[in-house]
Amino acid sequence: MTDVLQAIRAALPAATVELINNPGPGAQHSLLVSANDGRAVAKFLRDSLGFDFCSNVTGVDWLPRKVQETVSRKESVEGAGKEIPETVERDIPGFLEAVYHLYSISKKSGPLTMRMRTGDRAGDVTVPSLTPVWKSAEFQEREAYDLFGIRFEGHPDLRRILMWDGFADHPMRKDYAAPDDCEYEPTPHDETLARVKARQEAT
Amino acid sequence: MVDEELRSDLQKRGIFVASFEDLYNWGRKNSLWPLQFGLACCAIEMIATAAARFDMARFGAEVFRPSPRQADLMIIAGTVTKKMAPLVVRLYNQMPEPKYVIAMGACAISGGPFKEGYNVLKGMDRYIPVDVAIPGCPPRPEALLEGLIKLQKKIEGQRLFGSHRARHADAGDPAEYPVPAYGAHDLEPPLNPALFKPRPVRRDEA
Amino acid sequence: MSPDRTIDVSLGPQHPSTHGVFRMNVTLDGETVVKLRPIFGYLHRNHEKIAENNSWLASMPYTDRLDYICSLTNNWAYALAVEKLAGIEVTERAEYIRVIVGELTRVQNHASFLGFVLGDMGAWGTALMYAFREREKILDLFEALTGARMMCNYMRFGGCRCDLPTGWLDAARKLVEGFPAFLDEMEALLTGNEILLARLQGVAPLSAARAINGGMSGPGLRASGVDYDIRKVDGYGIYNRFHFRVPRGPAGDCYDRFMLRVLEARESLNILKQAISGIPDGPIINPKSKQRGFRPPVGEAYGRIEGPKGELGFYLISDGSGRPYRYRVRPPSLINLTLLEELCLGTKLADVMVILGSIDIVLGEVDR
Numbered sequence: 001m002t003d004v005l006q007a008i009r010a011a012l013p014a015a016t017v018e019l020i021n022n023p024g025p026g027a028q029h030s031l032l033v034s035a036n037d038g039r040a041v042a043k044f045l046r047d048s049l050g051f052d053f054c055s056n057v058t059g060v061d062w063l064p065r066k067v068q069e070t071v072s073r074k075e076s077v078e079g080a081g082k083e084i085p086e087t088v089e090r091d092i093p094g095f096l097e098a099v100y101h102l103y104s105i106s107k108k109s110g111p112l113t114m115r116m117r118t119g120d121r122a123g124d125v126t127v128p129s130l131t132p133v134w135k136s137a138e139f140q141e142r143e144a145y146d147l148f149g150i151r152f153e154g155h156p157d158l159r160r161i162l163m164w165d166g167f168a169d170h171p172m173r174k175d176y177a178a179p180d181d182c183e184y185e186p187t188p189h190d191e192t193l194a195r196v197k198a199r200q201e202a203t
Numbered sequence: 204m205v206d207e208e209l210r211s212d213l214q215k216r217g218i219f220v221a222s223f224e225d226l227y228n229w230g231r232k233n234s235l236w237p238l239q240f241g242l243a244c245c246a247i248e249m250i251a252t253a254a255a256r257f258d259m260a261r262f263g264a265e266v267f268r269p270s271p272r273q274a275d276l277m278i279i280a281g282t283v284t285k286k287m288a289p290l291v292v293r294l295y296n297q298m299p300e301p302k303y304v305i306a307m308g309a310c311a312i313s314g315g316p317f318k319e320g321y322n323v324l325k326g327m328d329r330y331i332p333v334d335v336a337i338p339g340c341p342p343r344p345e346a347l348l349e350g351l352i353k354l355q356k357k358i359e360g361q362r363l364f365g366s367h368r369a370r371h372a373d374a375g376d377p378a379e380y381p382v383p384a385y386g387a388h389d390l391e392p393p394l395n396p397a398l399f400k401p402r403p404v405r406r407d408e409a
Numbered sequence: 410m411s412p413d414r415t416i417d418v419s420l421g422p423q424h425p426s427t428h429g430v431f432r433m434n435v436t437l438d439g440e441t442v443v444k445l446r447p448i449f450g451y452l453h454r455n456h457e458k459i460a461e462n463n464s465w466l467a468s469m470p471y472t473d474r475l476d477y478i479c480s481l482t483n484n485w486a487y488a489l490a491v492e493k494l495a496g497i498e499v500t501e502r503a504e505y506i507r508v509i510v511g512e513l514t515r516v517q518n519h520a521s522f523l524g525f526v527l528g529d530m531g532a533w534g535t536a537l538m539y540a541f542r543e544r545e546k547i548l549d550l551f552e553a554l555t556g557a558r559m560m561c562n563y564m565r566f567g568g569c570r571c572d573l574p575t576g577w578l579d580a581a582r583k584l585v586e587g588f589p590a591f592l593d594e595m596e597a598l599l600t601g602n603e604i605l606l607a608r609l610q611g612v613a614p615l616s617a618a619r620a621i622n623g624g625m626s627g628p629g630l631r632a633s634g635v636d637y638d639i640r641k642v643d644g645y646g647i648y649n650r651f652h653f654r655v656p657r658g659p660a661g662d663c664y665d666r667f668m669l670r671v672l673e674a675r676e677s678l679n680i681l682k683q684a685i686s687g688i689p690d691g692p693i694i695n696p697k698s699k700q701r702g703f704r705p706p707v708g709e710a711y712g713r714i715e716g717p718k719g720e721l722g723f724y725l726i727s728d729g730s731g732r733p734y735r736y737r738v739r740p741p742s743l744i745n746l747t748l749l750e751e752l753c754l755g756t757k758l759a760d761v762m763v764i765l766g767s768i769d770i771v772l773g774e775v776d777r
Contacts, residue, residue, distance in 0.1 A: 022708050022709055023706065023707050023708045024494065024495070024496070024705070024706040024707060024708025024709075024710075024727070025493075025494070025495060025496025025706070025708070026493050026494050026496070026708050026709065026710035028709065028710055028711060052621050052622065053621050053624070054624060055624070055626075055713070055720060055722065055739060056711065056722055056724055056737070056739040058724060058735075058737045058739075060726065060735050099724070101711050101722070101724065101739075105621050105635060105637050108637070108642045111711055113711070134622060134624070135622050135623045135624065135747055135748070136622065136623055136624020136625075136744055136747055137624075138747050139449075139743055139744065139746070139747055140743075140744065160450075161449050161450060162322075162449055162450035162453040162776060163286065163322065163450060163453070164286050164385045164450070165385075166385045166386070166387060167385070167387065167388070168387040168388060169387075169388060171321045171322075171455070171458060172457065172458060176321070178319075178320075178321040179321070179388055179389040179393070181325060181389070181393050181394075238423075239423075239425050240423055241429065242429070242430055242451075242452065243429070243430075243452055243454075243474070243477065243772070243773055244474055244477035244559065244560070244773060246429070247477060247478060247559065248558075248559065250537070250541065251541060251544075251545070254537065254538055254541035254542070254545075255538050255541065255542050255545075256541075256542070256545045269423075269424070269425045271423075281452070282452065282454050284450070284451060284452060284453055284454065284776075286450050286451050286453065287422065287430055287451040287452070290422060290423065290451075294423055316470070316471065316474070317454040317455060317456075317459065319455070319458075319459050319462065320454055320455030320458065320459060321455055321458065322450075322453045322454065322455055323454055323455060340560065341559060341560065343558070
């Protein structure tokens with residue numbers, strides 16, 4: 001992964017690319033590419049590094065969350081400098097993410113995970129489409145648009161693919177509320193039972 | 204209706220007696236033509252039922268018609284999604300009377316394992332009348348044959364005249380049902396209130 | 410008819426040859442296809458959304474229903490992805506069992522494919538009856554092992570659910586010995602058949618470069634001459650212990666895609682013979698791996714296998730809780746259809762069904 005990163009930095013020095021560490025035993029680290037440089041980095045990966053097969057394209061919805069980090073604060077205690085660990089809470093705003101898994105069929109290597117993030121989850125949801133680079137991304141980017149609301153700029157035919165055209169929501173988002181149609185439940189239990197009872201008491 | 208004792212007595216002498224209704228129902232039940240309409244996994248079990256080992260042809264239902272205009276049985280085999288539901292209703296409307304519906308599998312009956320889905324219709328009986336429901340996920344081919352035999356028994360007992368006559372003999376009964384439209388968040392209407400009357404839930408609090 | 414004398418035809422979703430609820434809007438100039446727009450979503454069952462509310466183990470029966478003809482390979486792909494995510498090792502006997510049931514699944518998928526593609530060409534029912542006769546024998550084995558014919562729900566994280574019953578291996582061995590006779594019978598009737606050759610040869614050739622760029626995987630990719638089989642490339646499971654060849658096609662037309670699956674079925678029988686004779690004794694599940702209450706560490710993983718339809722992958726993101734944060738299925742059938750319009754342009758309407766049949770899709774996987 002690091003040699004890929006170095007090759008990208010050497011070829012496209014102006015591009016913003018960073019390595020995202022993947023904790024856990026999987027150790028499949030990914031490259032976070034800024035939206036402006038997405039298309040150029042993708043072309044470089046395909047043409048120069050031989051990543052000719054875009055296997056998987058998907059979206060991920062990251063809600064705004066708070067992250068606790070331990071930072072050490074230098075303080076002067078009784079004359080001597082000391083490092084005191086302090087837990088600081090940081091607000092990470094929400095965003096949508098388009099994740100690409102790339103393989104090289106010619107070199108039989110992979111996967112290389114590439115990510116692009118949108119600005120936020122409301123108005124700034126555009127990333128460049130990589131369909132002109134790998135045609136296999138075409139339907140999958142349409143699906144990410146349909147289910148998450150990520151707009152892919154430069155996609156030849158960006159419209160809904162799984163839901164019908166008049167559908168207004170983006171169902172895979174974490175804050176999507178499905179329509180309440182539990183009029184009849186053969187074996188309701190827990191919260192479904194409560195919902196059905198409330199509905200039947202209301203009518 | 205023919206008196207059973209008289210019927211068996213005459214049969215022993217080689218005379219076969221039947222009422223018009225019995226003859227009509229016998230012809231219909233033994234030559235049901237299903238619509239070739241597989242939606243999901245249950246469709247594979249339906250094909251397996253029509254294949255050599257389980258052989259639906261023994262029961263007269265061998266001829267699967269691709270066109271609804273020529274079919275009289277719709278086996279809803281698989282999950283009906285909200286995107287597919289208007290098309291299922293339209294296909295049902297295109298079938299000529301008398302027509303029957305078998306809901307095969309948990310998904311066609313009530314949404315099945317996918318019931319929580321935002322795009323899953325929680326049971327096809329929300330929009331069209333269902334005659335026989337076969338539970339299972341997927342129901343074995345033997346279960347589908349049992350459901351078919353149950354439908355045949357139902358057809359056998361259908362009357363053409365009188366107050367309890369069959370749906371298709373009743374001029375007042377609709378042969379076609381309204382097709383739902385795609386709304387912004389759900390189908391409109393989400394169910395057909397004239398058809399789908401859910402029983403009130405009665406669960407004793409533990 | 411529009412002013413330029415083309416006709417728009419909507420094929421499906423209720424159609425005898427669309428392999429399920431698949432719809433295509435085809436624009437025809439006479440009989441020639443000038444435009445084809447596929448429409449998906451008629452079987453979109455929200456598998457990914459439901460999985461976010463399920464525990465990790467509870468999603469296993471849902472994976473059966475993705476490619477519903479090949480439930481055991483779907484189970485395997487999911488179990489493999491979770492094992493990659495959490496770093497779980499699989500026991501040796503379980504790996505052998507996985508190979509045996511995985512290759513049996515591939516064999517019955519390719520046999521059913523023969524039946525379906527012949528149906529698409531108009532030989533409705535005949536080849537399907539033969540194919541399903543053989544498929545029933547394999548389903549008997551699955552039922553004896555897992556309890557279900559189709560929705561097996563058999564793999565677990567770190568192994569398999571239960572061990573082989575007594576006599577199962579002998580029954581499997583007998584089936585594997587008898588299966589080439591069925592393939593020989595089908596080949597004698599089909600391979601040199603004039604009508605089949607006229608309808609399949611030269612129809613929709615696909616070059617290797619277009620196949621790779623268009624995301625084609627599995628038999629469709631190898632029929633275009635690309636030497637890429639994930640069993641050899643990734644070497645997942647214990648596939649590198651078995652000796653098997655990877656057939657490749659010259660032109661990537663429908664005939665190559667058809668013949669390649671027949672050859673692959675024969676290679677699968679080869680692997681089966683080796684696996685059945687080499688299976689060791691031992692535990693069938695890693696005793697350290699938890700099934701219920703399973704919480705993999707925070708992180709993500711993409712795990713894939715060579716499924717009978719192509720590359721079946723699972724992309725899983727874990728946030729440390731007992732439920733996936735993101736559960737994504739990489740559906741080979743949907744991505745193989747990316748090139749459908751390109752392949753069908755310029756062909757006749759009857760060829761469209763044959764091309765769709767040769768790509769071999771299952772709607773449960775396309776729409777999830």
